[in-house]
Amino acid sequence: TEQQMPRHFLDIRDFSGDVIRQIIDLSARVKALQNNRARPLHPERPLEGRTLGLMLAQPSTRTRVSFEVGMGQLGGQVSVLSPGDMQLGRGETIADTARVLSRFLDVIVLRTGKDENLRELAKWSTVPVINGLTPVSHPIQILADVLTFEEHRGPIAGKTLAWIGDGNNVATSLMEAAALLKFNVRLATPTGFAPSERAVRWARENGASIEIFHNPAEAVAGADAVLTDTWVSMGDKDREERLEAFRHYQVDAALMAKAAPEALFLHCLPAHIGEEVTTDVFESPASVVFDEAENRLHTQKGLLLWALGRENG
Numbered sequence: 001t002e003q004q005m006p007r008h009f010l011d012i013r014d015f016s017g018d019v020i021r022q023i024i025d026l027s028a029r030v031k032a033l034q035n036n037r038a039r040p041l042h043p044e045r046p047l048e049g050r051t052l053g054l055m056l057a058q059p060s061t062r063t064r065v066s067f068e069v070g071m072g073q074l075g076g077q078v079s080v081l082s083p084g085d086m087q088l089g090r091g092e093t094i095a096d097t098a099r100v101l102s103r104f105l106d107v108i109v110l111r112t113g114k115d116e117n118l119r120e121l122a123k124w125s126t127v128p129v130i131n132g133l134t135p136v137s138h139p140i141q142i143l144a145d146v147l148t149f150e151e152h153r154g155p156i157a158g159k160t161l162a163w164i165g166d167g168n169n170v171a172t173s174l175m176e177a178a179a180l181l182k183f184n185v186r187l188a189t190p191t192g193f194a195p196s197e198r199a200v201r202w203a204r205e206n207g208a209s210i211e212i213f214h215n216p217a218e219a220v221a222g223a224d225a226v227l228t229d230t231w232v233s234m235g236d237k238d239r240e241e242r243l244e245a246f247r248h249y250q251v252d253a254a255l256m257a258k259a260a261p262e263a264l265f266l267h268c269l270p271a272h273i274g275e276e277v278t279t280d281v282f283e284s285p286a287s288v289v290f291d292e293a294e295n296r297l298h299t300q301k302g303l304l305l306w307a308l309g310r311e312n313g
């Protein structure tokens, strides 16, 4: 009999809008349960007996803690694996590691500095592999961003989100989501830090309106939300050059004032105050960054339920 493909979650673009919507709606339902203190959380323990392997080759606060706590709340357990402490670090191949881990684990999250490592793990793993961030994309972040936007401003379809700064991994996943969920993205990036051409082309071919500017003021004009991220991502070596290139891309109060009157400020965190964002914007009522961080937990739970086939309870 043919083996069923595991429900990998590698990139937003691998899905239809319906699946992404299903995961976000499931996450919102899971969140509503959590906030109902009158009732024990997930007494049915839907992931009882299941184990998540959390393979993080790079630092993480939100991704690690949200997966650990979320898996626990759903009745499952977590094995945290540092690739450097595994035989991988001594040259065991990803193919062999994937086939071994598939015999122990029910789902694997990988954060890696090399996108090819994620693809290789997914190729060989017979259990679902979730992209926990690569230099190319960060799809799980965008699930939380969409949930956060919609909690504050209603359906995201037709809305305009401005991305200021580096055309990085988070920006790529945002553009892919724009195509599937039918919102618009306006990016302002300096020369040399444009978003991935492949991602822009894909998003446009799939119906997204993606506009690219160099001037942040043009990108934020009338936007319903302003997003930014660090100017120096994990693995970037050219910090000084980047600080110089991004000097005019700081999200400050004057820039926020050019967006729509009720515009939200989002940031995947960690933030670098005084670089990509000023304190006053970060701490302003428009800033929903800690709701966004909390929503990593709820969307991770929705995603785990979906990946393990428990989306219907």
Ligand code: CP
Binding pocket: 059, 060, 061, 062, 063, 064, 133, 141, 268, 269, 270
């Ligand atoms: N936003 C995000 O992925 O945070 P961590 O690097 O802390 O996981």
Ligand code: NVA
Binding pocket: 133, 134, 135, 168, 169, 170, 229, 230, 232, 233, 234, 268, 269, 270
């Ligand atoms: N773009 C950042 C996101 C961190 C969550 C990085 O890749 O380091």
